[in-house]
Amino acid sequence: MMRTSFAILAAIIPLTFTFGASVENLLPRNTTQKQDLTPAQCCDGLKRILDPSKVLLPGSPEYAAQEASYYSGEQVLQFPVCRVAPTSPEDVSSIIKFATTSNCNFAVRSGGHMNWVGSSNIGPEGFTIDLEDMKQIELLDDSKTVAISPGLTWADVYTFLRPHNLHTAGGRSSHVGVGGFLLGGGISFLSLEHGFGSDNIINYQIVLADGSIVNANEAERSDLYWALKGGSTNYGIVTRFDMATFPLDQMWGGSLYYNISLGPTLLDYLVGFTERLAVDANGLFALSIAWNAANNDYLIWSPNAYLAPTPFPSPLYDGLEEIPTVRDTMRITNLVSVTDEINMSSPGGSRTQWFALVFKADATLPWDIYQKGADIMAPFLGKEGTSWALTLQPINVGMIAAAANRGGNPFGLTEKDGDLFLLLISIFWTDPEDDGKIKATTQDFLRWSTDTAKQRNLLNRFIYLNYALDTQPVLASFGDENVRRMKAVQKKYDPKGLLKVWKGGYKLDEV
Ligand SMILES: Cc1cc2nc3c(=O)[nH]c(=O)nc-3n(C[C@H](O)[C@H](O)[C@H](O)COP(=O)(O)OP(=O)(O)OC[C@H]3O[C@@H](n4cnc5c(N)ncnc54)[C@H](O)[C@@H]3O)c2cc1C
Structure with a gap:
């Protein structure tokens, strides 16, 4: 496709042009062909179709603030040619029309918490649509x-x-x-x-x-x-x-912390808790086995929430009070307070790699995965800013059934899968020099964990999108039939494949 000089393009824009002019006005009349613009030209074009103050350029405090707000320390270091902050669906519509007609690559950010580089930010090859000003x-x-x-x-x-x-x-x-x-x-x-x-x-x-x-x-x-x-x-x-x-008014929530020696006991407890969710599914008990640099040892953190102001409700929490904690913040409180407390445990800003795995609810496999992780992460852990955690939570049959009752989703889980555990491995570090080694270690760890779960006949094919690594086959894990349906929907609503200019996220084209 021919490249159109932006100087020529700019010259045809009426001198009386004000922001909000239609995207079509930016292109030569009677043109049906797409115009390829350079990323800088794309940003200039955005300034013409929107209020220019919504297009943020490097060097401005607004651009810097949006960049700094990513969770991943690697996404923070991707610098798009500009960032654009729409305030309405109409703005978003103008941006999409312009980007698809001009072959402008872009990424989209909402809360910026996806863990992998390039998932919601982009480098000099494009611009980022930052939805942060859409707050209705x-x-x-x-x-x-x-x-x-x-x-x-x-x-x-x-x-x-x-x-x-x-x-x-x-x-x-x-x-x-x-x-x-x-x-x-x-x-x-x-x-x-x-x-x-x-x-x-x-x-x-x-x-x-x-x-x-x-x-x-x-x-x-x-x-x-x-x-x-x-x-x-x-x-x-x-x-x-x-x-x-x-x-929801008041609830019981907070954190329980345990000595690492209680790992196997707590994993057994989580298996029983997951079974008891069939009787009462108002509570969440999750386990995170995390490297605690301050103590030079591992610690177990259990975020907990019960959606009523009842401490240790029976039968769901039976037996938990007897397991000794090293710290306990459980209280009658509200949801804002509980979600703030959880947020403080993972503030972001580090370089990070996450991967996700789902397997039958089992106490031994996650402990073995933890021990493998402790082994392969040992060489990195003396370094300031380096840590990792294994987090485990139930996906109970009731959750899968509830999804089906609401019309179903593309994930491909069925009640026949039984009670499952969702495992998240998250690794954090700060020194870019460690990127290569830690990323290779993450791949080894993922491979070992997957193979071990498979060998024990515990692995479920589902890979949870929000916790996955960019290289994990997330969409394929939904199953062939669901992928076929998803592709058919994509073909129907984007028959020309215009959204290929949108980078980041998991793409059906790659399945
Ligand atoms: C500290 C922490 C706690 C977490 N807790 C949970 C949890 O309790 N439960 C859970 O399930 N997950 C949790 N996650 C994972 C989280 O759900 C994912 O990281 C999710 O992608 C974050 O959404 P975001 O909008 O912040 O991310 P972003 O990075 O802004 O977006 C993620 C992806 O979605 C796309 N996207 C965003 N908005 C739109 C939109 N409006 N239209 C189209 N595409 C869009 C982006 O382009 C990107 O590909 C947690 C993550 C972190 C870091």
């Missing part, structure tokens, strides 16, 4: 629904809902963004009873590849509605999520 939130439908814009974090959402004594199936860490969380599924404190966060979405407002702003719900575009529940960056930019609300 309102209750609809007699407060049964909350309409949430993608620039909000879960802290914003819960702070808004709290005076109404309401809750929704959002993140458990306050600074996580609404957009990425929900497009990867999203595991909430409500999930064990009500399914993934995305199973609790009633309607998506989305800007499609051609710039149209449409709704997807059970009645309208139900195929797209289904696919978006695990859709990543394949269908369009979601500009509003309408989610079901649930009553």
Whole structure:
């Protein structure tokens, strides 16, 4: 395709041009062909179709603040030619039309918490659409629904809902963004009873590849509605999520900390807890075995939440009080406080690698994976800023059934899978010199863990998008039939493949 000089393009823009001019006005009249622009020309073009103050350039404090807000220390160091901060679905529509017509590469950021480099930021080859100024939130439908814009974090959402004594199936860490969380599924404190966060979405407002702003719900575009529940960056930019609300006032929540010697006991406890979720799915007991540099040893952290003001509710928490803790912050409190506490445990800013694995609820395998991790991470752990954690949480049969009852999602889990554990390995370091070695170690660790789970006949094929490494075959793990359906939906709503210019996320084209 021919490159059009931006000087020529600029010359045809009417002198009376003001921002908000249509994208079509930026292109030569009667042109149906796409125009390839350089990234710098793309940013100049954005300034012409939007209020120029929404286009942030390197050197400005606003650009620097958005860059600094990523969770991953590597995403912080990707510098797009500009960042653009739309404030409305119409802005997003103009940006998509312009980017697809001009072959401008872009990435999209909501809360910036995805762990891998390039997932929601881009380098000099493009620009980043930062949704942070889309912060509308309102209750609809007699407060049964909350309409949430993608620039909000879960802290914003819960702070808004709290005076109404309401809750929704959002993140458990306050600074996580609404957009990425929900497009990867999203595991909430409500999930064990009500399914993934995305199973609790009633309607998506989305800007499609051609710039149209449409709704997807059970009645309208139900195929797209289904696919978006695990859709990543394949269908369009979601500009509003309408989610079901649930009553919640006070709750019991906080953290329990244990000596590492109690690992096997606690893993046994988690297996029993997961079984008891069949009786009461209002509580979450998770385990994180983490390197604690201050003590030069491992420590077990258990974030806990029960969605009623009842300490150690029976039968779900039977037996837990007898296991001795080294620290205990459990209290009757509210959701904002619990999600803030969890957020403090993982503040971000480091270089990081995460991977995810799902297997049958079993106490021995995760302990063996921890021991393997302790072994292969040992050479790195003396260095300041280097640590790692193994986090384990239940995906109970009730959660899978709840998803099916709400119309299903693309993840391919069925009740026949039984009670499962979701394992997250997260590795953190600060020295770029360690990038190569730690990334290679992560791959070895992933391979060993997967092979061991497979050999023991415990591995489930599902790979959880929100915790996965960029190299993990996340979409393929949903199963052939679901991938086929997702691709058909993509073909229907983006028949020309216009969204190929969107970088980051997990792409159906790569499956
Ligand atoms: C400290 C911490 C705690 C976490 N806790 C949980 C948890 O409790 N449960 C859980 O399930 N996960 C959790 N996660 C994982 C989290 O859900 C994912 O990292 C998720 O991608 C973060 O969403 P985000 O909007 O902040 O990320 P971003 O990096 O902004 O976005 C992630 C991806 O989604 C795309 N995207 C974002 N918004 C939109 C949109 N509106 N339309 C289209 N595409 C979009 C981006 O392009 C990117 O590819 C946690 C992560 C961290 C770092």
